[in-house]
Amino acid sequence: MTMAQMKGVKGRVLVAEDDSNLREAICELLERLGFSVVGAAADGGEAVSIAGDREPDVVLMDIQMPIMDGIEASRRIRASQPLVQVVVLSAYDDPGLHQDAESAGVYCFLVKGCPPAMIDEMITRACEYKRQLEHK
Amino acid sequence: MAGRGSFAVLILAAVLLVGSSAFAMVQRDRRQDERDQHLANTVRQQAADLENYFERARSIILLTSRNPAFARFYEEPGSRLDKIERKGRAIREANDALVYLESLYPTSIGEACFIDYTGPENARVVRGERAAPEDLSPDESGNPFFKPTFTLRVGEVYQAAPYVSPDTGEWVISNSTIVPLPNHAIRTIVHFEVTVESFRQTAASTDEDVDIRVLDDHGYVVFDSRHPQKVGSPLGRPGDHRFGSLARKDQSRGVTEVDGTRTAFTRLRRTMGNANDWIVVGTPVPGSALARDDSAPLLIVAAALLLMIGAVWNYVRVSRTLRRQREQLAEQERQLEKEQAQRGKLLSALVDATEEERKAIARELHDGPIQRLTTLDVKLETAILDLPERETSAAPVAEVQSLLREEIGGLRRLMSRLRPPVLDERGLSRALSDYASTITDSAGLDCSFVSNIEDRLEPTTETILYRVAQEALTNVLRHASATRVDMSLLGENGSVELQIRDDGMGFDLSQQDEFVHRGRFGLVGMRERVELAGGIWQIASSPEKGTSVRVVVSA
Numbered sequence: 001m002t003m004a005q006m007k008g009v010k011g012r013v014l015v016a017e018d019d020s021n022l023r024e025a026i027c028e029l030l031e032r033l034g035f036s037v038v039g040a041a042a043d044g045g046e047a048v049s050i051a052g053d054r055e056p057d058v059v060l061m062d063i064q065m066p067i068m069d070g071i072e073a074s075r076r077i078r079a080s081q082p083l084v085q086v087v088v089l090s091a092y093d094d095p096g097l098h099q100d101a102e103s104a105g106v107y108c109f110l111v112k113g114c115p116p117a118m119i120d121e122m123i124t125r126a127c128e129y130k131r132q133l134e135h136k
Numbered sequence: 137m138a139g140r141g142s143f144a145v146l147i148l149a150a151v152l153l154v155g156s157s158a159f160a161m162v163q164r165d166r167r168q169d170e171r172d173q174h175l176a177n178t179v180r181q182q183a184a185d186l187e188n189y190f191e192r193a194r195s196i197i198l199l200t201s202r203n204p205a206f207a208r209f210y211e212e213p214g215s216r217l218d219k220i221e222r223k224g225r226a227i228r229e230a231n232d233a234l235v236y237l238e239s240l241y242p243t244s245i246g247e248a249c250f251i252d253y254t255g256p257e258n259a260r261v262v263r264g265e266r267a268a269p270e271d272l273s274p275d276e277s278g279n280p281f282f283k284p285t286f287t288l289r290v291g292e293v294y295q296a297a298p299y300v301s302p303d304t305g306e307w308v309i310s311n312s313t314i315v316p317l318p319n320h321a322i323r324t325i326v327h328f329e330v331t332v333e334s335f336r337q338t339a340a341s342t343d344e345d346v347d348i349r350v351l352d353d354h355g356y357v358v359f360d361s362r363h364p365q366k367v368g369s370p371l372g373r374p375g376d377h378r379f380g381s382l383a384r385k386d387q388s389r390g391v392t393e394v395d396g397t398r399t400a401f402t403r404l405r406r407t408m409g410n411a412n413d414w415i416v417v418g419t420p421v422p423g424s425a426l427a428r429d430d431s432a433p434l435l436i437v438a439a440a441l442l443l444m445i446g447a448v449w450n451y452v453r454v455s456r457t458l459r460r461q462r463e464q465l466a467e468q469e470r471q472l473e474k475e476q477a478q479r480g481k482l483l484s485a486l487v488d489a490t491e492e493e494r495k496a497i498a499r500e501l502h503d504g505p506i507q508r509l510t511t512l513d514v515k516l517e518t519a520i521l522d523l524p525e526r527e528t529s530a531a532p533v534a535e536v537q538s539l540l541r542e543e544i545g546g547l548r549r550l551m552s553r554l555r556p557p558v559l560d561e562r563g564l565s566r567a568l569s570d571y572a573s574t575i576t577d578s579a580g581l582d583c584s585f586v587s588n589i590e591d592r593l594e595p596t597t598e599t600i601l602y603r604v605a606q607e608a609l610t611n612v613l614r615h616a617s618a619t620r621v622d623m624s625l626l627g628e629n630g631s632v633e634l635q636i637r638d639d640g641m642g643f644d645l646s647q648q649d650e651f652v653h654r655g656r657f658g659l660v661g662m663r664e665r666v667e668l669a670g671g672i673w674q675i676a677s678s679p680e681k682g683t684s685v686r687v688v689v690s691a
Contacts, residue, residue: 019507025514032521064502064557091506091548095573096558096566112510113544115537116517 010034011127014056016047016073017089018065026060026089026119033120035127044068051077051084058107058126060119063090063097071100078105083133085126089119156441168398171426172391175400178346179418180389182339183402186350190410193311193330194293196240201326205229206250206315209258210322216252220259220269227259234261237328246301246308246329250315251276253286253323262303273302276325281310285325288409290316295410298332298358307332307359309412332359345424351379353413362421379417394419476670483668484596491555491599498554506547513540553606564598565589565625568605572623579613587625593632597689600669601625601634604662608636608685616640616683632691637684642677662687 013035017023020042027037038054041047044061045068051059059077063070074086085107090097093111101109107126110119209226212219220227234248238261250259255277260267276282281296288294296310312327339348339361348361357379379394382401389402400418420427516537520530559567565587572585592598605623612621618640626633662685666673671689 019503019511022507022511022514025511025518029514029518029521032518091502091510092552092557093548094552094556094558094570095577096562096570100562111548112506113513113541113548115541116514 009036010124011057011130012036012038012054013123013127014039014041014047014051014054014059016041016044016059016065016070017062018042019062029116029119030060030123035123042066044070044073047073048076048080051081055081056084057130058123059084059086060123061086061088061106063088063092063101071097071104074101074106075104083130085130087119087122087126152441152445171420172398172400174426175346175398175418175420176389176391176402178343179348179400179402179416182342182348182350182418183404183416185338185342186335186414186416187404189330189335190295190404190407190412193295193328194407194409196237197293197311197313197326197328198291200233200237200328201313201315203229203233205233206324206326207317209250210317210319210324216256216258217269220272223269230259231261231266234259234326234328235264235266237261238264241328241330241334244330244334246304246306246331248328249273249276249326251282251325251327253325255282258324260303279310281312281327282325284409284411285312285314285327286323288314290314293409295407295412297352297411301329304329304331309335333364335359336361336364343418345421345426346418347421349379349417349419351382351415351417353415355379355382358412358414379415382415382417479668483665487596487599487665494554495560498551501547501551501554506544506551509540509544509547513537513544516540559598559602563592564601567598567602568623568625571602571605571609575609575613575621581613581618582620583609583623584621585623585625589625589627589632593691596669597632597691600665600671601632601687601689604634604666604685604687605636607662612636612638612640612683615643618682627691630691631688634687635684637682639682642679642681642683644679645675645677 010033013030015023015027015030015037017026017040023040023042027040030037038056039050041050043065047059047061047070048068050056059074061070061074065073070088070090074088077084077086082105086105088101088106088109089112090109091112098109107129108122110122205226205228209219209230212224212226214222230250234250237248238245245261245263247260247262249257249261252258255275257267257272257274257276260272279296279302280299281294284296285294293311293313296312298307298309300306301308308329308331310327310329312325315324315326317324335350336359339350339359342348342361346361350358352358379399379401382392382394382399387401387403389400391398391400393399397419402416404412404414404416406413516533520526520533523529523533556567556570558570568587569585572583575581575583593601609621609623612618616638618638621636621638621640623636624634626635663673663675666687666689669689671687674686675683676686677683
């Protein structure tokens with residue numbers, strides 16, 4: 001049983017998004033939806049760092065970011081924290097990126113412009129999946 | 137400079153030509169002079185020999201005539217015939233005097249005679265043999281020398297023109313004089329004959345390169361050193377009057393041209409009592425060194441020199457022209473390569489600039505409108521959470537959100553079309569693979585893609601091929617009504633081939649110009665991009681047979 005569950009939250013989420021307005025909006029929404037936003041990163045490197053520190057259940061990851069892109073950050077997080085799930089939220093929808101994300105161990109690939117409800121749902125599922133993994 | 141050089145070579149050639157011709161002419165004249173001199177010397181020598189003969193013969197016949205034996209013959213008593221038949225001292229000594237002549241002219245004497253004033257011979261020696269009394273000629277008065285000799289005074293000699301000896305049948309020349317007797321009332325003759333053949337043999341041995349002819353004062357040939365007279369044959373050759381003109385010349389000597397033959401001549405000095413007013417004529421023996429005209433080879437050398445100069449001049453001129461053309465060609469090639477390189481650079485810069493622009497716009501779309509609209513959507517979603525009676529009141533907001541998402545989706549597609557990040561990040565094969573998948577997923581068209589290229593290509597090449605594929609596939613989607621399109625990217629031997637083939641309706645290739653007129657520059661644009669990059673562009677299509685675009689560029 002994690003702390004999030006103990007407090008009744010849906011899960012601990014790290015938001016990685018280089019656009020500050022969108023990052024704040026997402027964080028606010030996720031908080032309102034019952035997630036605990038444990039951190040917000042403006043680039044991939046920061047995301048890896050914060051994930052290491054705060055141990056989120058899920059990282060909501062943008063792809064196109066400065067310093068380190070979301071694919072590489074996902075690969076590193078998944079390598080060091082195999083239970084942490086990554087949900088990609090990208091403006092790009094190329095099949096190649098899907099494959100890259102998949103090979104980096106991403107839980108699912110969302111495209112910007114999808115209904116926010118879908119973001120909620122996929123993060124929720126990812127959190128549950130992580131919990132299932134933790135119980136194994 | 138080239139013109140001045142050419143002029144100099146021309147002048148040099150002209151100088152050499154004139155010089156060589158002048159040299160050849162001088163040489164020819166010099167050789168001609170030498171040959172003429174040679175001829176003239178030989179002829180003069182021969183003339184001198186003949187003059188010596190006549191001079192010596194005169195002396196000898198005069199000396200002989202003074203032999204006392206001839207006078208004693210008439211001083212002895214008795215008739216002429218008795219004295220001959222008796223063979224007394226006087227007639228023996230007279231015969232001895234005649235025999236002595238034979239020793240002075242070995243093999244040349246035809247006969248020698250002691251002739252009575254009435255005509256018969258008193259004594260005769262033929263080839264050293266004394267004639268028997270019964271063999272003596274009863275009358276010598278018919279001989280050409282006879283009468284003129286009796287007109288001579290003592291001490292004078294008559295040298296008769298050639299005649300055929302009645303005794304020997306040979307052509308002979310007679311030397312005769314009167315015998316000085318104390319009794320001047322009696323005139324008697326002594327004479328000897330020398331064969332013309334002996335002169336000929338002497339002349340023949342003088343110079344083997346020169347044909348010596350001796351002409352009489354009528355121009356008839358007395359003898360020809362190269363043509364022995366047959367015994368008894370007429371003097372001279374009938375009709376051979378080529379040198380007749382020389383006989384009429386007043387000149388005593390000279391070299392002239394007779395019937396195209398160089399001819400030297402010398403007239404013998406005239407002496408009283410000598411009927412042989414001869415001209416010695418010399419011509420080169422045909423085929424001898426003297427007859428060869430070596431001016432011809434000199435002219436040939438001059439002509440050859442001229443030809444050689446001409447050939448060298450022509451070679452120099454042609455070489456110069458060829459070199460100039462090669463240089464011009466090389467310069468044109470360099471210019472072409474330079475222009476090609478410049479065009480390549482320009483194209484590369486153009487492609488790069490265009491792509492950079494596209495990237496910038498894509499980035500702008502990503503960082504600007506898409507992010508902001510997404511933020512708006514997320515904020516609206518958050519706002520909805522606070523609405524009372526959310527189920528009903530959220531509907532208008534949700535509608536706005538839906539429009540926002542459509543807009544976001546459109547911008548995303550535009551962004552991806554402008555410059556898919558995968559092209560820069562993963563390369564052409566991956567980008568085309570993605571593109572094929574996208575078409576298959578979104579357009580309901582079965583789009584396959586195969587590639588054997590794993591390494592990255594030059595960025596410009598990747599961009600060009602990607603844009604060609606993009607344009608071709610856009611055309612397929614828009615115009616082909618195809619159900620299937622196959623795309624391949626194959627690398628081989630340093631080149632890359634991109635091929636896109638559909639099973640659509642195709643089109644008449646002759647319509648390409650019409651497409652341009654209608655403002656559809658897709659095909660033209662593709663071809664220009666490829667060809668400017670030094671690649672090959674091919675399109676094959678016909679109505680109902682689909683379309684195939686093939687591009688080959690350097691890897």
